[in-house]
Amino acid sequence: MAELAGNCLIGQSGGPTAVVNASVAGIVSEALNHGCIEEVYGALNGVQGLLGEDLIDLAAESQQAIRGLRHTPGAALGSSRAKLKKPQDFERVLEVFKAHNIRYYFHIGDGESQDTAAKLAELANAQNYDLRVIGVPKTIDNDLSVTDHCPGYGSAAKFIATTVRELAIDADATAQNDIVTIVEVMGRNTGWLAAAATLAKRRDHPNDPPHLVYLPEKPFDSAKFADDVRRILKREKHCVVVAGEGLVDKDGNYVAVEGGEAGAAAHFGGVGEHLRELVETQVGGNVRVVRLGVTQRSAAHLASKTDADEAFLAGQAAVKAAIDGESEKMVTLVRGDTDQYTCETSLVAFSEIVGNTKKLPGEWINEDGVSLNFQFYRYATPLIQGEVTLPYDNGLPTFARLAAESVDKQLPAYEG
Amino acid sequence: MAELAGNCLIGQSGGPTAVVNASVAGIVSEALNHGCIEEVYGALNGVQGLLGEDLIDLAAESQQAIRGLRHTPGAALGSSRAKLKKPQDFERVLEVFKAHNIRYYFHIGDGESQDTAAKLAELANAQNYDLRVIGVPKTIDNDLSVTDHCPGYGSAAKFIATTVRELAIDADATAQNDIVTIVEVMGRNTGWLAAAATLAKRRDHPNDPPHLVYLPEKPFDSAKFADDVRRILKREKHCVVVAGEGLVDKDGNYVAVEGGEAGAAAHFGGVGEHLRELVETQVGGNVRVVRLGVTQRSAAHLASKTDADEAFLAGQAAVKAAIDGESEKMVTLVRGDTDQYTCETSLVAFSEIVGNTKKLPGEWINEDGVSLNFQFYRYATPLIQGEVTLPYDNGLPTFARLAAESVDKQLPAYEG
DSSP: OOOOOEEEEEEEOSSOOTTHHHHHHHHHHHHTTOTTEEEEEEETTTHHHHHHTOEEEGGGSOHHHHHHGGGOOSOTTOOOOOOOOSHHHHHHHHHHHHHTTEEEEEEEEOTTTHHHHHHHHHHHHHTTOOOEEEEEEOOTTOOBTTSSSOTTHHHHHHHHHHHHHHHHHHHHHTGGGOEEEEEEEOOSSOOHHHHHGGGGSOTTOTTSSOOEEEOTTSOOOHHHHHHHHHHHHHHHSEEEEEEETTOBOTTSOBSOBOSOSTTHHHHBBOHHHHHHHHHHHHTOSEEEEEEOTTHHHHOGGGOBHHHHHHHHHHHHHHHHHHHTTOOSEEEEEEEOSSSSOOEEEEEEEGGGTTTOBOOOOGGGBOTTSSOBOHHHHHHHGGGGOSBOOOOEETTEEOOOOOOOOBOOOOSOOOOO | OOOOOEEEEEEEOSSOOTTHHHHHHHHHHHHTTOTTEEEEEEETTTHHHHHHTOEEEGGGSOHHHHHHGGGOOSOTTOOOOOOOOSHHHHHHHHHHHHHTTEEEEEEEEOTTTHHHHHHHHHHHHHTTOOOEEEEEEOOTTOOBTTSSSOTTHHHHHHHHHHHHHHHHHHHHHTGGGOEEEEEEEOOSSOOHHHHHGGGGSOTTOTTSSOOEEEOTTSOOOHHHHHHHHHHHHHHHSEEEEEEETTOBOTTSOBSOBOSOSTTHHHHBBOHHHHHHHHHHHHTOSEEEEEEOTTHHHHOGGGOBHHHHHHHHHHHHHHHHHHHTTOOSEEEEEEEOSSSSOOEEEEEEEGGGTTTOBOOOOGGGBOTTSSOBOHHHHHHHGGGGOSBOOOOEETTEEOOOOOOOOBOOOOSOOOOO
């Protein structure tokens, strides 16, 4: 493979995770190892930066700042849910790439957003512009079918499991009051995050909280729910319920989505309050609702070291693949088949990603529909191992902030 | 003071904090230093254990377990919001004390619950039964006027500030979307917890999130709220709001309390959803609501070392005071008047505690009504210093569980 000389660019897309910036750090530090990569740029705010030519010079950042990204939540480059839509949007981005001699584009995003990267690569091909595009996955939802797991999931899982273990101890202390604690977690279409709460159980203590876990994979039935809660209150004197925000009834309709169609994305959630009502009207008891919300993806103070390291590794792997001449592929994580957990990276063609949502396998869910069996624990436990050491200053963790030195614009503003 | 030989008993009351068990550990370990204290018992589930004669032998616990209490959330002895009401309830408890030769009673609870301890002491006096009763304060609300601060507050403050700092970084990453992030925190009558969120700001960065903090001390005005949010969105492109659950309007009515009178305690909360509606109808924008709920008092994984150490110290101080002949008093924390933070314990008579709710001083709140000045930072910053090192097993923090060996009952069951 002939060496391709030029500059590289990183873009972030979609909701952040606790470790998405570790992938940025992995890309930047690996890019600097390769002489054929001259400048290392970042696009501000995802596709908005691509269209607006808002690029920053990442090689000019201090090493401190790039190292700090390994434990900094949010999206250091800014993110966006906007998408490139019109053909001229794609044309414009390619113009920006040409103006800055971008020959390597690394796209960090969830499965859906890799589609944008794929289309950019196609357009470059059609114009005989030599460009290598590699995707890096990120999503706390863990719903990508082409990879064993997604960077971001392990940290969210560790945070949810820890939080549920802690609040269950609190609830247990006043158990004689028939308290029902409802924890609403993210996961619009899959139960990976809700299932993660069950990691809070101690080994060989299946009756430990969380007692009931409701997964989007299992149609929700109010009558069964009320029975479940009654059964647990009788046995335990209190009940810890975990519910994924994307619960659906037997007809496939969401059980609780606030607001209407407009802005539905932001309005997602409300399952906790819906279940509160069900308990109050059908079972009785004192209900507490916790809605973890964005804390699930921003709790860097409780990130999984395994996850943070794999996110960094995925970034490095993307650069190595591009240097090796790969393009139009996304990095995946591949688990070794030995008892001892190991994880390597591989690649998958963009064409194989789109439209595949990985659900929790039905055979990992117990017959009661509200608990997981050993196959889930075997899968998820390695992903939450290890703690990330954060620097603390004045009692609080400190996070990296990029100096974000702008790259001079070469093109007139884009009117869209 | 003549030495008083006999057994000691510990009771917990009210909602747990992340460090309330550290006070139990302080009492147990100090009690074992004094030969005149023979047995060290705990009452299960607060007043229920006192009435039911459900006592456990704390001296029989492993040293490991007692040490583990220093970082274990919840109430290890169980707690209860029930109160001793009828005169015969108090008579019964004193009978239990006599049956087990309890000469030292340590009551860990909030301000209100110290009243129970006070009445028990009075009854013992009236019956010439030699009993020393010392209270140990605990509450995340920090609303006790007789002490500089309350064990439990520092850890809740550290957790809230860290969480808000993290989720603000997440929100900032997608700032171009006019996102309003609303974080509902506890605090029924005071804004100590809401104010703690402002510790998330970096020094000399008053415009850092959280941008708007609504305190129960300041009457809530919907029109001003909408103006505040608009102003921040214009300046920052996103807005982080923190609201105490106990916000009241100008007439002193709660802005949002779910449910009716019945079970009002459990139903508290809902301010987040109320503010969401206001933003959506009066300002527009994408709203995210986070309700931290009980995680604020159970997040032992992010406890303040200063707070945990002071909670332990308060337990030790209670025992030392009782050995010195003190009774009918509660331990308080006293801050030194030097620049360098120091904290010692003192005592206050039970009679001086009841009915005094410590509000945030008005002169600590800026004129805008939604931010705090240096006086609050000077007060609160020392309380969140230091991290508690937790043992982790298999990716999650592990917590102590008491063996809870029962003490033989001496009395017939209480019919009440």
